[in-house]
Amino acid sequence: MDFALNEEQQALQKLAREFTAKEITPVAAHWDERGEVPMELIKKMHETGLMNIQIPEKYGGGGLGYLESCLVGEELAYGCTGISTTPMAHSLAITPILLAGTEEQKQKMLKPICEEFGLAAFCLTEPGAGSDAGAVATTARLDGDHYVINGTKCFITNGSLARLYTVFASEDRTKGLKGLSAFLVPAGPGVKAGKEEKKLGQRASNTTEVVFDDVRIPRANLIGKSGEGFKIAMMTLDNARAACAAAATGLSRRALDEAVRYSNERVQFGQPISAQQAIQFILADMAMKVETSRLMYLQAAWMTDQKMKQTVQSAMAKCLCADTAMDVSTMAIQVFGGYGYMKDYPVEKLMRDAKLMQIYEGTNQIQRVVIGRGLTAAASRSKG
Ligand SMILES: Cc1cc2nc3c(=O)[nH]c(=O)nc-3n(C[C@H](O)[C@H](O)[C@H](O)COP(=O)(O)OP(=O)(O)OC[C@H]3O[C@@H](n4cnc5c(N)ncnc54)[C@H](O)[C@@H]3O)c2cc1C
Known part of the structure; x- marks a missing residue:
């Protein structure tokens, strides 16, 4: 058993540690007080190569593992977990695509996020579905070659900042957990951020309601199979x-x-x-x-x-x-x-x-x- 990090991991850890000392720690109290996400700083994090680490290189990511992503996460959080929650929640939101997305979905959705800059949001929680994810009331109705999504998610990190939402919705509420499916919903008509939460801590992160009002997405935006949500x-x-x-x-x-x-x-x-x-x-x-x-x-x-x-x-x-x-x-x-x-x-x-x-x-x-x-x-x- 080897407890040592390899050279590449050590270099990445050092990069993240230096970035945190210079860019995050000095401004953490300021952004906590303001209760806002420092977007320019998050962009800088992206440009420095400290985001999308576990996305394969062919989609524009770092091509490394979850372990490397976690090493960076520890360093960023040392400076401010309010600030580091933005990339962490983004990473959570792209994981369904990495795990169950098609090649076409990965090319179409991950590449722009990695090559340009963009945030994603993971939309599972609802007012009536917290720990009980099976109670999700957001619906997805098939209409020809499209799904129509309706419902309200709450407590969504990056809710008003994301350009891509991974959304869990029910195709058949009588089936409970087995009726849930996962969808890729780009920001656009019908997708609105609702109430922004004022929080006790991690105040430099963005937490909002996200409302989906008759949002039409192509059938090809289903992640995995129907009922696998x-x-x-x-x-x-x-x-x-x-x-x-x-x-x-x-x-x-x-x-x-x-x-x-x-x-x-x-x-x-x-x-x-x-x-x-x-x-x-x-x-x-x-x-x-x-x-x-x-x-x-x-x-x-x-x-x-x-x-x-x-x-x-x-x-x-x-x-x-x-x-x-x-x-x-x-x-x-x-x-x-x-x-x-x-x-x-x-x-x-x-x-x-x-x-x-x-x-x-x-x-x-x-x-x-x-x-x-x-x-x-x-x-x-x-x-x-
Ligand atoms: C700042 C913030 C950011 C968040 N970001 C996201 C996000 O990006 N995406 C997203 O989808 N969600 C997000 N969430 C939602 C978060 O995951 C939920 O708040 C959490 O899962 C709990 O759900 P709840 O708040 O409805 O609490 P409830 O489920 O109502 O739980 C209330 C209490 O009951 C306990 N409890 C409930 N059921 C059981 C059980 N079966 N056994 C034992 N104890 C139980 C809970 O542990 C808790 O103590 C965020 C929440 C916050 C506060």
């Missing part, structure tokens, strides 16, 4: 959860670094607070959690690249890394004392940003459901 959504999340875990790890590492630095600077009782064993123990716990997180997301991403079944490992990585980010960012505030509670220091933002990690891409309760089902299904198989 739920399967495609779940496969997409299995792949993408490592990225969420990597982002959570970047946030946790930032919280640790800030806590170490502050504890060496802050003097109480005539010495830096880092001289107190109580503080050292907090830092030690934080460091163990950061290292564990990284191992978990690397394993899940590696399994994805090896085309191994990784449902349980992805759910474990997402759940553990998100819980860790919440935990470690709270510990960082404790190390800062009262100053940690103030907006003049970066750690209160880390805690606000971390909370979302436990909610999106499936709540951490749902991850535990996935893990539990995986364990009990494996146990019942071994009995047979």
